[in-house]
Amino acid sequence: LPGRAYTEVHALVRKLRPLVELTSDELDALRSVQVQIRSLEGNTTFVNTGEKPTLCCLILSGFAYRYRILDSGRRQIFSIHIPGDIPDLQSLFIDKMDHSIGTLNPVTVGLIHIEAIRQIITRYPRIAGLLWRETLVDAAISRAWMARIGRRNADQRIAHLLCELFIRTSQAGLSRQGSVPLPITQTELADSLGLSGVQVNRSLRQLRTAKLIELRTGTLTVLDWDGLREVALFDETYLHIRAHVA
Amino acid sequence: LPGRAYTEVHALVRKLRPLVELTSDELDALRSVQVQIRSLEGNTTFVNTGEKPTLCCLILSGFAYRYRILDSGRRQIFSIHIPGDIPDLQSLFIDKMDHSIGTLNPVTVGLIHIEAIRQIITRYPRIAGLLWRETLVDAAISRAWMARIGRRNADQRIAHLLCELFIRTSQAGLSRQGSVPLPITQTELADSLGLSGVQVNRSLRQLRTAKLIELRTGTLTVLDWDGLREVALFDETYLHIRAHVA
């Protein structure tokens, strides 16, 4: 696991900027943070349950996910992360990981020392607020995840998750003509949704034959957004998307 | 809905103190916050989806819960809150509620202006860190909630939730001889666990006849902690409990 290049935190700045107008002091502080770039293979766990991380990872490209293997041996996936996300920002204040983080496909991350972030948030309360907000939106997404698993049938669960991922990836600028990258297997979908792999397959077929979506070779194509949204009863309020400030 | 008494934020200070030694400046800041006490009846919603709150509530006594009614009409409960919790701390940085908050039984809350909290966290980064940490532990509990719903059968779900609530209420100093207050109906348990009320009833009977617990008149009694824990495959790491500093 190589990598040693130090660079600016462009991805992070690009994400925070629309929320608040950063002062030049704040920008300088963010840009002076040392970031170590690392390339990870697909289908690899790079943060383990029980660890006490000293680094945080900013996803620069690729998809990651948080999960935990229960004592029963079954896996639950808690969230899926796209470029611009910092899936383990919680390590700032919680020292022991209660879950693991892995990659869905090849991922490049920017590793940042937690201490460096701590210094910045101590000096720049507004940056602290922006990062805090990130963790709160993450929690809101978790609530939607719960409702999905708890109170929806198989078709609705899949449709709802696909709606969310389609919006989030589009928001991150990854969409092209109704298609977004989504390098996820049916087994991973199953472990996200509390279903069996077989059932995910059947429900996907439903959505496919209803001409709502296509999902092949790591790409999700939405053929009928309104139809998909209706199946899922999707309401994106919980994503707390703010219009980009010009 | 009366109430106008202003008082100190004892409950909050008591909770934060074990985590970090607060300076006298920090303590003074916390104690100077104006808190409006309000009494709420049981089974009442006091924060609604879609609102933009200007106040945060610190629970002083009683039990509250976060939930959302889905478009299908079904309810999903996301979390249960006990005295010392601030269930809507997210309002600090997220302006529109994506869920509602209600009471399980009569509750007294301390209402605090969000602006007041914002001023404190801007000036006192360590207090900001403590509150931030609260929201992160809340997120960790949400993840356990997901795994419960997604990858456990009915008996395990109930046992696991009861384990969590028993520990948390005990931690808050509410236990007496193996019993803790738990004023929750079977319907509310069902909406927490993604089950039907009938199934909750059956599974509770299982746990009762196995001599693991009793749950009557708002009180949970754990008769066989190890047995309950074993059914649930419970591991409390995710609660991130820190030993109290003397």
Add this chain to the structure above:
DNA sequence: CGAGGCCTTGAACGTCGTCAAGTGGAGTGG
């Protein structure tokens, strides 16, 4: 050309949901 993932599909089974009826306890009013 062979191996290993991942996807696909069928059949049988089981857990849990739905429907329905009845019990019990607390609070209310005659």
Add this chain to the structure above:
DNA sequence: CCACTCCACTTGACGACGTTCAAGGCCTCG
């Protein structure tokens, strides 16, 4: 003090949705 009401809890019967088991197909990569 005793009906009466309301609500939570309880239990049985039945059916559905989703799981499990098993087998086969497809694609990619070595």
